[in-house]
Amino acid sequence: MSTETILKAAEAAREAIAANESEIEHLDRAIGDGDHYINIKRGAETIIALAPDLADKAPGEAMKAIAMKLMSTIGGASGPLIASFFLAASKTEGIDEPWTAATVARLTRDGVEAIKKRGKADLGHKTMLDVLIPVAAALEDGAASGEAGDALAERVVATAEAGKDSTRDLTAHYGRAAFLGERAIGTVDPGAMSSFIIIRAICGATR
Ligand code: ADP
Ligand code: MG
Numbered sequence: 498m499s500t501e502t503i504l505k506a507a508e509a510a511r512e513a514i515a516a517n518e519s520e521i522e523h524l525d526r527a528i529g530d531g532d533h534y535i536n537i538k539r540g541a542e543t544i545i546a547l548a549p550d551l552a553d554k555a556p557g558e559a560m561k562a563i564a565m566k567l568m569s570t571i572g573g574a575s576g577p578l579i580a581s582f583f584l585a586a587s588k589t590e591g592i593d594e595p596w597t598a599a600t601v602a603r604l605t606r607d608g609v610e611a612i613k614k615r616g617k618a619d620l621g622h623k624t625m626l627d628v629l630i631p632v633a634a635a636l637e638d639g640a641a642s643g644e645a646g647d648a649l650a651e652r653v654v655a656t657a658e659a660g661k662d663s664t665r666d667l668t669a670h671y672g673r674a675a676f677l678g679e680r681a682i683g684t685v686d687p688g689a690m691s692s693f694i695i696i697r698a699i700c701g702a703t704r
């Protein structure tokens with residue numbers, strides 16, 4: 498069931514990435530090097546290509562296999578970061594038990610902490626973390642209060658959108674956008690945009 502959920506989420510992400518190509522691409526052209534769309538598209542396609550091998554695996558093992566494959570296939574700064582999310586999530590407590598809201602909150606938290614550790618960035622540094630950190634917190638709040646699935650999904654999407662928008666007025670500390678200094682102000686971070694698009698798609702597909 499949960500490995501099926503992962504694959505369903507990957508398919509939803511792949512479709513959403515393709516549907517928002519120009520939106521993602523123009524941001525990385527403006528304040529990066531223009532490859533972010535290609536990198537995440539390749540990431541989603543890699544997971545889907547692995548699907549036949551993953552279907553019979555427990556979620557922890559499936560996520561570990563995804564992490565290993567992503568490490569060697571996605572380029573850029575974002576590849577190792579996304580791979581580290583999956584590797585940490587694969588070891589989350591209870592990952593191979595039937596998933597609850599608490600499992601999803603925990604695996605997201607563990608994955609986000611791994612991205613922070615690996616990339617040394619934090620909230621306010623104009624990266625994907627400006628979306629992922631608040632989303633992890635929203636999932637934890639929702640799981641703790643027993644919020645219903647649809648309401649929680651809506652709040653997570655709104656949180657991701659607000660986090661994405663918050664990057665517009667920030668200067669970047671990491672990645673290529675950091676070299677632009679003040680000139681990056683006014684443009685949303687591409688990784689924050691793609692994270693929002695992916696989270697919105699996953700919430701729509703798995704609720
Ligand atoms: P590259 O920056 O190598 O071209 P991508 O274009 O695929 O790689 O990814 C760029 C995105 O990665 C940025 O928009 C940002 O959200 C994210 N990013 C870059 N460095 C970091 C970091 N240290 N921590 C978290 N996210 C980062
Ligand atoms: Mg780039």
